[in-house]
Amino acid sequence: ADALIRSDLQAKTDRRKAYLDKMAEETNNPDHKRALTKLLLDQEQVSMVLAAQEPFAATVVEPASVGPKPDWPRKTLLIPALIFVGIFLGYAAHALKRR
Secondary structure (H helix, E strand, C coil): CHHHHHHHHHHHHHHHHHHHHHHHHHCCCHHHHHHHHHHHHHHHHHHHHHHCCCCHHHCCCCCCCCCCCCCCCCHHHHHHHHHHHHHHHHHHHHHHHHC
8 A cells, every 4th residue: 555655646746746847947937937946846855755665654745735824814804894893783783772
């Protein structure tokens, strides 16, 4: 099972590297080249980890794809929105109470 997982991941990594190499050659934008180079370096790292003959289950091959902190909700947007909702609900409750 370890060899099957390793060969499958190596094939995917090789396809990604070929695609990133091709795209890096085709682009003229320096920022795009820099981003593609960083992605290519990440794939090279995966290839090096796969080349080591360690048990696959004990190796972290791909880094986490999600950051440690959530992107949403943003406090700068959430707090004013909740204040306005609170004002509206308070006004609605006050208007209903007066009837």
